[in-house]
Amino acid sequence: MNKLLEFLAEAIDVVRNNPMRSLLTTLGLIIGVGSVIAILAVGDSTDRSVQNLLSPYSQSSAFIVPREQQPDPQNAAIRYEDARKVKALVPDAVDVQPILAIAMETRVRHVDITLQVFTTGAGAGFDNTPLAEGRRFSDDDIAAHHRVCILSDQARTKLFGEGVPAVGRAVRLNGSYYTVVGVQQKPQTSGLLQTNSGQVTVYVPYTLIPELGYSFVFGLSIITPGPTDVTRLGNAAIAALQKIHGSRAEYEERDIKTIDDGINKTFAILTGVIGVVAGISLVVGGVGIMNIMLVSVTERTREIGIRKAIGATRSDILGQFLTEAVLLCAIGGTIGLVMGVLLAELVIHTLIVQLTGTVVSFSWFPIIAVALGFSVGVGLIFGTYPAIRASYLNPIECLRYE
Amino acid sequence: MKIWEFFSAALGTLWANRARSVLTMLGIIIGTSAVISIFALGQSAAASIGETLGAFGNQGIFLLPDQSTRRFNPVRISWTDFLQVRDECTRCAKVFPVYDSYYSIREGHKKDIYELTSDNDYVLDHLTMAQGRRFDSDDIDSAAPVCDIYWPAYQKLFGSGNALGETVRIAGRRFTVVGVFADYSAGVFNSFAGAGDSLNIPYTTYHRLPGTQIEGLQIYSAPGFTSAQTIDDAEAVLKRIHGPNAAMQSFDSTQQGDAFLKVIDYVAVGISSIGAIALVVGGIGVMNIMLVSVMERTREIGIRKAIGASRTDILVQFLTESVAITLIGGFVGTLFGMFVAALGSHALDVSFAGKAAAINWVPILTVALGFSIAVGVFFGTYPAMRASRLEPIDCLRHE
Numbered sequence: 162m163n164k165l166l167e168f169l170a171e172a173i174d175v176v177r178n179n180p181m182r183s184l185l186t187t188l189g190l191i192i193g194v195g196s197v198i199a200i201l202a203v204g205d206s207t208d209r210s211v212q213n214l215l216s217p218y219s220q221s222s223a224f225i226v227p228r229e230q231q232p233d234p235q236n237a238a239i240r241y242e243d244a245r246k247v248k249a250l251v252p253d254a255v256d257v258q259p260i261l262a263i264a265m266e267t268r269v270r271h272v273d274i275t276l277q278v279f280t281t282g283a284g285a286g287f288d289n290t291p292l293a294e295g296r297r298f299s300d301d302d303i304a305a306h307h308r309v310c311i312l313s314d315q316a317r318t319k320l321f322g323e324g325v326p327a328v329g330r331a332v333r334l335n336g337s338y339y340t341v342v343g344v345q346q347k348p349q350t351s352g353l354l355q356t357n358s359g360q361v362t363v364y365v366p367y368t369l370i371p372e373l374g375y376s377f378v379f380g381l382s383i384i385t386p387g388p389t390d391v392t393r394l395g396n397a398a399i400a401a402l403q404k405i406h407g408s409r410a411e412y413e414e415r416d417i418k419t420i421d422d423g424i425n426k427t428f429a430i431l432t433g434v435i436g437v438v439a440g441i442s443l444v445v446g447g448v449g450i451m452n453i454m455l456v457s458v459t460e461r462t463r464e465i466g467i468r469k470a471i472g473a474t475r476s477d478i479l480g481q482f483l484t485e486a487v488l489l490c491a492i493g494g495t496i497g498l499v500m501g502v503l504l505a506e507l508v509i510h511t512l513i514v515q516l517t518g519t520v521v522s523f524s525w526f527p528i529i530a531v532a533l534g535f536s537v538g539v540g541l542i543f544g545t546y547p548a549i550r551a552s553y554l555n556p557i558e559c560l561r562y563e
Numbered sequence: 564m565k566i567w568e569f570f571s572a573a574l575g576t577l578w579a580n581r582a583r584s585v586l587t588m589l590g591i592i593i594g595t596s597a598v599i600s601i602f603a604l605g606q607s608a609a610a611s612i613g614e615t616l617g618a619f620g621n622q623g624i625f626l627l628p629d630q631s632t633r634r635f636n637p638v639r640i641s642w643t644d645f646l647q648v649r650d651e652c653t654r655c656a657k658v659f660p661v662y663d664s665y666y667s668i669r670e671g672h673k674k675d676i677y678e679l680t681s682d683n684d685y686v687l688d689h690l691t692m693a694q695g696r697r698f699d700s701d702d703i704d705s706a707a708p709v710c711d712i713y714w715p716a717y718q719k720l721f722g723s724g725n726a727l728g729e730t731v732r733i734a735g736r737r738f739t740v741v742g743v744f745a746d747y748s749a750g751v752f753n754s755f756a757g758a759g760d761s762l763n764i765p766y767t768t769y770h771r772l773p774g775t776q777i778e779g780l781q782i783y784s785a786p787g788f789t790s791a792q793t794i795d796d797a798e799a800v801l802k803r804i805h806g807p808n809a810a811m812q813s814f815d816s817t818q819q820g821d822a823f824l825k826v827i828d829y830v831a832v833g834i835s836s837i838g839a840i841a842l843v844v845g846g847i848g849v850m851n852i853m854l855v856s857v858m859e860r861t862r863e864i865g866i867r868k869a870i871g872a873s874r875t876d877i878l879v880q881f882l883t884e885s886v887a888i889t890l891i892g893g894f895v896g897t898l899f900g901m902f903v904a905a906l907g908s909h910a911l912d913v914s915f916a917g918k919a920a921a922i923n924w925v926p927i928l929t930v931a932l933g934f935s936i937a938v939g940v941f942f943g944t945y946p947a948m949r950a951s952r953l954e955p956i957d958c959l960r961h962e
Contacts, residue, residue: 187846189590196840231665409676438834441597445590449848454587456855474748547883 198501466559486544495535590845595896605831865958885943893935
């Protein structure tokens with residue numbers, strides 16, 4: 162331990178005696194570490210903010226819709242009562258709900274307003290945007306065909322005015338009045354990647370689809386016990402539909418989990434590739450350190466000879482030069498770290514925030530650990546050869562060296 | 564020639580310090596090869612995708628009823644609408660109706676469902692035929708009962724046998740096979756290529772099948788008009804027929820391909836510039852070593868100056884040395900980068916776009932060599948200036 166401190170003190174002296182050289186040597190590492198950190202951090206942050214935009218939507222439901230291009234679209238169209246039949250054929254599913262997504266008009270203060278009407282079941286369904294007031298649908302609402310609805314924040318604003326309490330009031334759809342039981346919170350802003358959440362949306366219980374005058378539906382929503390069952394139960398539901406409509410009817414499965422996984426994978430690959438490319442500069446910086454350490458060994462050949470002559474062991478010399486290399490790397494790594502963090506924050510708060518609307522906090526710890534670990538690693542790898550070379554020098558030849 | 568003298572002197576110095584020179588060059592080599600290989604790979608990917616898209620040629624503009632506004636009944640384009648657009652749209656060079664639907668098709672005793680699309684005699688794509696021919700104007704004018712088959716459908720219907728002159732039954736009518744398209748392996752773009760289980764018949768023949776519905780119009784702009792102008796003109800004709808609320812949507816096939824290639828270009832340039840960071844780091848290494856070199860050779864500089872070397876001589880001497888390092892490093896790096904790119908582009912393209920495209924090396928090489936000289940000059944100037952400003956007397960005293 163004492164020896165280590167001695168090595169360190171000496172290395173600091175050497176670094177201070179050659180400020181220009183030390184600066185240039187560490188600069189390579191500063192740039193390398195800084196760019197790797199900035200790229201990893203920006204990639205991670207963007208991934209998280211994009212995922213955050215999808216967070217109100219349940220990953221435990223699969224949508225089954227008829228394929229757009231198919232031999233006999235009429236035959237493949239899904240009927241309202243298919244939901245019940247599919248539920249019977251897919252007992253693992255928590256629920257199978259028919260989905261209707263239509264535009265309907267309502268009149269408010271003598272003005273026609275177009276509403277997006279979606280159907281949903283009891284409790285938290287696919288869209289889990291928190292409610293600002295009121296409640297979600299109860300099992301009773303669904304079973305007893307209650308004429309109730311939940312409004313999006315945008316719909317509340319359009320129908321009743323911004324922030325006006327709407328629970329208990331009524332919306333007229335297709336000639337009947339629907340009582341508002343809940344209002345969703347304002348959706349988070351999502352910058353350039355605007356999602357559906359800003360729409361003028363009204364949710365009604367799916368059991369009211371026949372009363373709205375529809376016998377065919379847009380698709381089925383399969384509610385699954387967990388995100389991992391989505392693909393399996395989705396495919397089971399497709400098989401069930403093909404039992405009902407014949408094997409020529411083609412369907413496709415869509416779910417948020419697949420989209421989410423896809424986004425994750427894309428970001429991981431992109432960040433990985435760019436990170437590795439940036440990591441190349443770290444290697445180049447390491448080569449620079451090795452080069453300068455070799456110069457340093459040559460310049461101090463006489464010093465090494467004298468040390469050895471008065472009793473320094475091989476490991477003393479090795480430790481001395483290795484400490485110097487690692488010190489240079491640690492300094493470069495630390496400065497690079499600070500620069501990288503600053504750069505990442507700058508990019509995230511100016512560019513990424515415009516794209517996604519929100520900045521989602523992410524953990525710096527693994528990124529920083531990786532970067533610092535890397536820079537010390539570079540010091541050890543590229544410092545070892547010069548240090549070994551120094552330790553193997555013959556003291557007699559060293560003293561003769563001019 | 565004085566420059567050559569400087570250059571050979573520089574090479575001598577570099578040779579005397581081999582290990583150091585190699586390490587210094589290594590930074591430049593790694594940096595250059597990273598930039599070169601990434602840039603070339605991006606170019607190659609873009610080129611092969613362009614080639615794949617190019618095989619489908621200029622598909623013109625597709626104009627079709629907008630299905631997303633379900634509030635209004637979507638417009639249905641009838642045969643007379645097509646004739647009216649063809650006759651009244653002055654900015655349209657060619658207008659064809661597009662049919663695309665599924666039919667049960669019989670050949671011998673085999674019966675299956677295939678996609679049936681319409682085609683015309685105005686051929687701008689570069690698809691090749693394995694057997695037979697495309698439709699000619701006679702086929703179109705006479706609404707001939709003929710069909711062309713895409714490769715997957717051909718294999719299903721005829722295995723590997725002869726198809727020409729054979730008869731297939733579509734919607735109860737007999738069609739004679741006149742051509743088979745060659746298999747086009749387009750990697751991940753296969754589905755894009757639409758080379759599925761499909762058959763083509765002339766659009767005039769398609770029109771006579773019972774219960775057909777035009778999906779949209781395929782339009783080629785007349786010379787001198789942009790796609791947007793042509794779309795406006797054709798839409799105006801349809802709105803005269805169906806009223807101002809008729810919502811249409813249009814796809815410009817050429818623009819979509821261009822946009823895609825542009826994105827790939829941006830990504831390649833973006834990643835290359837991150838690779839260029841390594842080149843900068845390598846340049847800093849050159850500067851550092853040149854400073855060491857100046858210091859080590861202080862006495863030499865002093866002696867040279869004392870026997871009459873001018874400031875410029877010293878400056879040029881050290882500058883030549885750093886440029887020699889980056890030039891050699893750049894050269895080796897370029898070779899290495901080309902090697903990596905050639906390997907990578909082969910592997911990448913085969914899985915990505917179906918075939919490897921040639922890389923245009925000339926601009927890449929010019930940029931790489933220009934860049935390595937620039938790095939040498941940029942990072943060599945400060946050490947060389949420092950060397951040239953040294954006082955000869957101080958130098959000689961230096962130990």
